[in-house]
Amino acid sequence: MPLSAYLTLAAVLFAVGFFGVVTRRNTVGILLGIELMLNAVNINLVAFARYNADIVGMLFTSFTIPITVAEVALGLAIVILMFRMKRTAVADHLDILKG
Amino acid sequence: MTDPALPALIALLLPAGAFVILAVVAPLRRSGRPAAYLSVLFAAGALAAALASLRVASASGGFSSWLWAWIPTEAGPLTSVGVLADGDSALMLVLVALVSFLVQVYSLGYLSDEPAPSLGRYYTYQSLFAFSMMGLVLAPNFVQLFINWELVGLCSYLLIGYWYPRPEAARAAVKAFWITKAGDVGFLIGIVLLWRQAGTFDFLELLSLTESGLMPLAGLGVITFCIYLGASGKSAQFPFHIWLPDAMEGPTPVSALIHAATMVTAGVYLLTRTVWLFRLTPDVMQIIAWNGAFTALLAAVLACVQTDIKRVLAYSTVSQLGYMMAAIGAGFASAGFLHLLTHGIFKALLFLGAGAVIHAVGTNDIFQMGGLGRKMPQTTIVFVVGTLSLAGIPFFGGFFSKEEILGATLAGGFPGPFAMLLVGAFLTAFYMFRVVFITFAGAPAGAHGHEHHPHDAPFSMALPLWILAVLSLGAGILFAFWHPKAEFETLGWLTPTAVLVALAGIALAYLVYQRRVISAESLARAFTPIRVAALRRFWLDDLFAFVYRGLMLTLSRLVGWIDRYLVDGVLNVLSAWTLMAGDRLRHLQSGRAQDYVYGIALGVLLLMLWTRWPR
Numbered sequence: 001m002p003l004s005a006y007l008t009l010a011a012v013l014f015a016v017g018f019f020g021v022v023t024r025r026n027t028v029g030i031l032l033g034i035e036l037m038l039n040a041v042n043i044n045l046v047a048f049a050r051y052n053a054d055i056v057g058m059l060f061t062s063f064t065i066p067i068t069v070a071e072v073a074l075g076l077a078i079v080i081l082m083f084r085m086k087r088t089a090v091a092d093h094l095d096i097l098k099g
Numbered sequence: 100m101t102d103p104a105l106p107a108l109i110a111l112l113l114p115a116g117a118f119v120i121l122a123v124v125a126p127l128r129r130s131g132r133p134a135a136y137l138s139v140l141f142a143a144g145a146l147a148a149a150l151a152s153l154r155v156a157s158a159s160g161g162f163s164s165w166l167w168a169w170i171p172t173e174a175g176p177l178t179s180v181g182v183l184a185d186g187d188s189a190l191m192l193v194l195v196a197l198v199s200f201l202v203q204v205y206s207l208g209y210l211s212d213e214p215a216p217s218l219g220r221y222y223t224y225q226s227l228f229a230f231s232m233m234g235l236v237l238a239p240n241f242v243q244l245f246i247n248w249e250l251v252g253l254c255s256y257l258l259i260g261y262w263y264p265r266p267e268a269a270r271a272a273v274k275a276f277w278i279t280k281a282g283d284v285g286f287l288i289g290i291v292l293l294w295r296q297a298g299t300f301d302f303l304e305l306l307s308l309t310e311s312g313l314m315p316l317a318g319l320g321v322i323t324f325c326i327y328l329g330a331s332g333k334s335a336q337f338p339f340h341i342w343l344p345d346a347m348e349g350p351t352p353v354s355a356l357i358h359a360a361t362m363v364t365a366g367v368y369l370l371t372r373t374v375w376l377f378r379l380t381p382d383v384m385q386i387i388a389w390n391g392a393f394t395a396l397l398a399a400v401l402a403c404v405q406t407d408i409k410r411v412l413a414y415s416t417v418s419q420l421g422y423m424m425a426a427i428g429a430g431f432a433s434a435g436f437l438h439l440l441t442h443g444i445f446k447a448l449l450f451l452g453a454g455a456v457i458h459a460v461g462t463n464d465i466f467q468m469g470g471l472g473r474k475m476p477q478t479t480i481v482f483v484v485g486t487l488s489l490a491g492i493p494f495f496g497g498f499f500s501k502e503e504i505l506g507a508t509l510a511g512g513f514p515g516p517f518a519m520l521l522v523g524a525f526l527t528a529f530y531m532f533r534v535v536f537i538t539f540a541g542a543p544a545g546a547h548g549h550e551h552h553p554h555d556a557p558f559s560m561a562l563p564l565w566i567l568a569v570l571s572l573g574a575g576i577l578f579a580f581w582h583p584k585a586e587f588e589t590l591g592w593l594t595p596t597a598v599l600v601a602l603a604g605i606a607l608a609y610l611v612y613q614r615r616v617i618s619a620e621s622l623a624r625a626f627t628p629i630r631v632a633a634l635r636r637f638w639l640d641d642l643f644a645f646v647y648r649g650l651m652l653t654l655s656r657l658v659g660w661i662d663r664y665l666v667d668g669v670l671n672v673l674s675a676w677t678l679m680a681g682d683r684l685r686h687l688q689s690g691r692a693q694d695y696v697y698g699i700a701l702g703v704l705l706l707m708l709w710t711r712w713p714r
Contacts, residue, residue: 098690
């Protein structure tokens with residue numbers, strides 16, 4: 001398959017993730033959207049690594065995947081703590097930084 | 100010892116030591132009399148050291164200095180501190196040390212009723228004054244001179260306001276301080292300009308510059324005039340003379356020391372010390388001579404209408420300072436300096452004698468005294484000795500020096516000032532004998548209900564009086580047989596004229612106030628316009644008050660308005676706008692995470708557009 005197919009898949013995936021981040025009211029949904037966007041980037045990295053025959057892109061991706069996992073764990077922990085304190089997980093209600 | 104600077108330095112440091120001890124050791128200061136004895140002891144030591152310095156200086160001649168470099172810069176030290184002794188400054192040092200010592204002894208009796216803490220305070224100030232004045236006399240350059248100049252001004256302020264709970268005393272202290280400061284601003288400007296012109300503050304370096312003709316003359320007149328402004332503020336020359344009569348609110352010994360013998364003569368001393376500089380600017384010398392003679396005459400007229408014994412003496416001091424200035428302006432500084440020395444002795448004597456009278460009678464008003472001659476014979480004798488010295492009667496202290504000044508103005512080519520000074524001499528004899536006849540002769544005016552009878556002063560007050568009286572008389576007799584070499588030819592008719600004028604003044608006072616052949620009222624009526632003007636002090640105080648209230652306060656209000664509404668206004672508007680803009684922009688921060696995501700996305704989009712835009 002040509003490179004453009006992978007890039008198109010990654011772009012679609014990124015756009016879907018971005019849409020999720022922007023439109024979801026629930027914080028868990030927003031986190032899912034962020035995961036999609038990250039993985040779209042991973043696909044880009046792997047695709048270019050194969051295309052250029054450069055192993056560095058693969059290595060980089062194998063680092064980002066565990067980091068993504070750790071980030072999800074941290075994000076969910078924050079959401080749970082926030083829910084305990086505020087009794088809500090809706091992003092619109094979490095506006096203590098409002099000016 | 101062959102170096103006069105070393106004993107002079109000791110004389111300078113002894114009162115400084117007394118001041119430091121009294122200032123630091125508070126229990127000693129508050130104990131009163133022990134503090135006084137300490138101060139007197141140190142003053143006596145200073146007098147001994149000053150005499151030693153004079154003995155060496157008069158034998159060796161020339162300048163001798165003991166200096167420490169001060170204010171280091173890359174091009175060497177900017178100036179120095181220390182002492183610079185020569186014949187004149189050693190003489191002046193002895194005068195300061197002597198009068199300072201005698202006044203401190205006298206104050207033991209005069210202020211014996213004061214509470215202990217304030218007596219200690221008085222002697223602390225006295226020691227500080229003695230140190231400051233000696234530092235001024237021995238200053239080797241303009242910087243040290245100016246520092247000590249301000250220190251004696253501070254002491255004058257503190258001692259005039261010694262009885263500060265009295266509002267008149269506090270007011271007089273502030274007035275003296277402000278008016279002398281007005282002159283001192285000119286002095287400071289003059290010093291800085293002189294430094295720019297000559298590159299040094301040092302007297303000896305300036306002297307050698309002047310003598311070798313290397314001193315740039317352009318703009319020197321402004322400099323010497325500025326320095327003269329400082330001198331005329333300190334030495335109470337017209338129009339700055341108005342502070343001195345008010346300064347009489349201080350204790351009488353203070354008036355004797357600061358406002359008659361030493362501090363007010365600092366201006367004359369400064370001009371004597373730097374007369375070679377003034378000789379380069381004849382225009383300024385003209386101003387000094389004319390203004391000095393005018394001050395002498397004006398103050399003599401003012402003294403004739405005063406009823407307060409200390410104010411008569413104060414105006415007399417202003418008048419005599421005018422004489423000294425006139426002699427310096429005429430180009431013969433040595434005559435002015437000689438009169439400074441003799442005047443220092445007999446005017447201190449007169450003030451201390453007046454203090455003894457005030458102490459005994461309890462009032463300053465001469466018309467409430469009367470007939471004190473029989474009750475206070477000793478005080479009467481010494482006061483009359485002082486008066487004869489001031490009037491310029493032969494064989495008394497002021498005779499020779501006053502005649503010298505009259506001769507100097509004539510020899511310098513100033514017939515106008517000479518005539519003014521001659522009239523002033525007549526008035527001097529008149530107003531002083533007016534005081535003598537009213538106070539000591541005549542009928543007792545004992546109707547003011549003072550409980551104890553007036554009597555001669557206690558020993559501690561009488562001793563300084565007698566010492567000063569003997570010195571006044573001694574100086575007169577000494578000069579009668581051994582003249583200091585005059586710088587000019589004295590005309591033959593001058594001596595008889597001066598004596599005749601003085602005798603005429605005495606005779607008029609005798610006829611008016613003793614024999615009452617001419618009534619004082621008819622005399623007053625004959626001179627009504629002058630008398631009215633003199634009673635209002637020639638409206639000079641009013642003029643100063645008007646200038647202050649009218650111009651200064653209007654200007655201040657204007658400046659205040661500009662500051663409040665224009666300068667502050669611009670800033671206030673700017674800050675209000677900043678606050679308002681912040682308040683509006685605050686709503687951009689919604690606090691919702693997704694809005695920030697929109698913001699980031701928008702930013703990325705714009706960046707991409709900007710980088711990819713075809714150029």
